[in-house]
Amino acid sequence: MEPILSVKNLMVFFENALALNDFTMETGEGQITGIIGPNSAGKTTLMNTLSGLIIDMRIKERRRGGERITVYGQITYRGEDITEMTPVNRVKRGIVLCRERHPIFPESNVLENLRIAGYLKKRSRIKKIVNQAFDLFPALIHLKNRKAGFLSGGEQQMLAIGMALVAEPRLLLLDEPLLGLSPMMQQLLVEAIKVLISESVLTVMIAEQFARPVLPIINFGYILENGMLALSGTGKELMDNPEVKSAYFGV
Amino acid sequence: MLLGTLIYGFVNSCLLALLAMGFNLTFGISGVANFSYGAIYIFSGFAAWIFLNSAGLPYALCVIMAIGLSATLGVLIYHVVIKRVKGLALSEVMATFGLGLAIMELFRYFDFVGFKYTLPNLIEGSVAIGDVYIDYQRIAVILAAIALTGFIYVFTHYTRTGLAFRAIAQDERTALTFGMDSDHIAALSMGFGSALAAAAAVVVLPLGTIAVEGGYDVLLNALAVCIVGGLGSTVGILVASVLIGYAQTITANYLEPHWMMLVSLIAIAIVLCIKPSGIFGHQKELEERI
Numbered sequence: 001m002e003p004i005l006s007v008k009n010l011m012v013f014f015e016n017a018l019a020l021n022d023f024t025m026e027t028g029e030g031q032i033t034g035i036i037g038p039n040s041a042g043k044t045t046l047m048n049t050l051s052g053l054i055i056d057m058r059i060k061e062r063r064r065g066g067e068r069i070t071v072y073g074q075i076t077y078r079g080e081d082i083t084e085m086t087p088v089n090r091v092k093r094g095i096v097l098c099r100e101r102h103p104i105f106p107e108s109n110v111l112e113n114l115r116i117a118g119y120l121k122k123r124s125r126i127k128k129i130v131n132q133a134f135d136l137f138p139a140l141i142h143l144k145n146r147k148a149g150f151l152s153g154g155e156q157q158m159l160a161i162g163m164a165l166v167a168e169p170r171l172l173l174l175d176e177p178l179l180g181l182s183p184m185m186q187q188l189l190v191e192a193i194k195v196l197i198s199e200s201v202l203t204v205m206i207a208e209q210f211a212r213p214v215l216p217i218i219n220f221g222y223i224l225e226n227g228m229l230a231l232s233g234t235g236k237e238l239m240d241n242p243e244v245k246s247a248y249f250g251v
Numbered sequence: 252m253l254l255g256t257l258i259y260g261f262v263n264s265c266l267l268a269l270l271a272m273g274f275n276l277t278f279g280i281s282g283v284a285n286f287s288y289g290a291i292y293i294f295s296g297f298a299a300w301i302f303l304n305s306a307g308l309p310y311a312l313c314v315i316m317a318i319g320l321s322a323t324l325g326v327l328i329y330h331v332v333i334k335r336v337k338g339l340a341l342s343e344v345m346a347t348f349g350l351g352l353a354i355m356e357l358f359r360y361f362d363f364v365g366f367k368y369t370l371p372n373l374i375e376g377s378v379a380i381g382d383v384y385i386d387y388q389r390i391a392v393i394l395a396a397i398a399l400t401g402f403i404y405v406f407t408h409y410t411r412t413g414l415a416f417r418a419i420a421q422d423e424r425t426a427l428t429f430g431m432d433s434d435h436i437a438a439l440s441m442g443f444g445s446a447l448a449a450a451a452a453v454v455v456l457p458l459g460t461i462a463v464e465g466g467y468d469v470l471l472n473a474l475a476v477c478i479v480g481g482l483g484s485t486v487g488i489l490v491a492s493v494l495i496g497y498a499q500t501i502t503a504n505y506l507e508p509h510w511m512m513l514v515s516l517i518a519i520a521i522v523l524c525i526k527p528s529g530i531f532g533h534q535k536e537l538e539e540r541i
Binding site: 051053056060063064086087088091092096097098099103104105106107108112115116117118119120123163164167 | 334335336337338339408411414415417418421422424425426427428429430431432433
């Protein structure tokens with residue numbers, strides 16, 4: 001099967017610090033891929049590079065004479081080289097990132113947040129997808145008019161994923177969706193992601209440090225350590241791996 | 252005297268709201284510091300005057316052209332000046348303030364000083380309310396303030412671009428993940444803010460003469476209203492305009508007219524001491540909760 005996304009020999013430097021070292025991966029249509037690793041493993045850098053945020057960061061840092069950001073390697077999405085493409089054009093092609101730490105607009109209310117997320121969509125379409133987002137997370141419905149900054153962490157994360165869905169992704173990148181949430185809320189979100197996959201043609205990549213809830217639902221996973229690929233395999237293989245067991249499950 | 256104070260205080264309040272509207276949209280709502288606001292206001296006044304008196308165009312066309320030209324100037328200032336220092340708040344303020352000074356002092360250098368620089372009233376005449384006479388131009392100020400406030404509210408809450416203004420100001424990177432281009436949106440907000448400054452100029456300037464000093468006063472008043480009301484809050488702008496507007500009119504009528512300018516300065520000082528985010532500043536409210 002032709003991969004929808006393939007990353008070849010990706011290297012990302014912040015000044016002289018190597019954040020991602022020679023990383024290669026690929027994922028097929030409709031697959032769930034996990035990127036597992038501890039803090040500072042390079043998960044967020046990978047997500048920012050795939051979504052193109054790093055291209056924008058590089059421009060802005062250069063403008064104000066800040067940090068020098070360098071990207072080597074190649075990212076191909078549906079046969080097109082997108083390594084140097086701006087985030088806007090990637091969103092237009094269906095690559096949507098949900099950033100880490102509940103990326104919501106705190107001073108706008110929940111409904112406005114969802115409408116903001118539909119920036120590139122037609123008005124009639126936004127209405128329809130916003131309702132789909134409410135179907136997936138019914139808890140948000142009665143919070144519609146509340147300022148997003150006043151929501152709890154779990155509610156904010158539901159909203160954040162809802163917003164990413166309003167942008168109608170074909171490749172959804174989730175950066176640490178479970179961070180800072182209670183185990184119950186983590187389970188709820190994992191279930192929601194499963195529902196999403198079953199209902200539409202969607203390719204998902206999850207970067208996460210909590211392996212336990214994530215490994216059972218992924219098709220294929222990569223384990224990152226210090227910016228380098230340490231291990232890769234199907235979800236089952238990773239779960240059965242003794243090293244993964246001792247590092248992530250404490251067995 | 253009392254009825255006069257009430258009516259003229261209201262006119263003054265509307266005038267302040269009108270002056271602050273564009274500044275609030277660019278700086279308060281979308282977070283681009285535009286301290287050349289007063290210069291753009293004066294620029295559009297002189298532009299309209301030149302179109303009218305040197306080119307002899309019909310006044311309605313002059314107004315439209317002045318607004319369009321100011322919007323273009325705003326977009327240009329973003330791309331040439333602000334873009335290079337974006338994200339460095341202090342540099343943004345210094346660069347735009349310096350540019351504003353340059354624009355205003357250039358007008359003075361080229362001798363745009365004197366009583367001949369006036370714009371005609373939209374409609375001549377006046378009307379009496381009780382025993383107070385109020386001219387149609389001041390009524391136009393009231394109507395323009397109401398219309399533009401309504402426009403801004405609808406624009407920032409219900410249109411794609413307006414929502415994007417507010418989104419980028421709150422979290423630029425997250426906004427990028429939904430396909431917004433931060434430079435494009437910031438340039439647009441400069442354009443819109445400058446067009447609003449120009450609109451305020453053609454309504455307000457016929458009440459007096461177009462003077463370079465007016466630019467400084469406009470910036471000071473807009474800043475006072477935004478600080479007192481709370482940056483970015485449309486309701487705050489209205490409340491602050493009414494407070495400062497009436498305070499100024501009462502000072503002028505019952506104390507000394509030349510103390511009027513002090514009112515905005517004192518208002519800024521008091522608010523910064525007591526509630527630095529302004530009466531309706533909501534940033535603080537969220538921070539305290541979290």
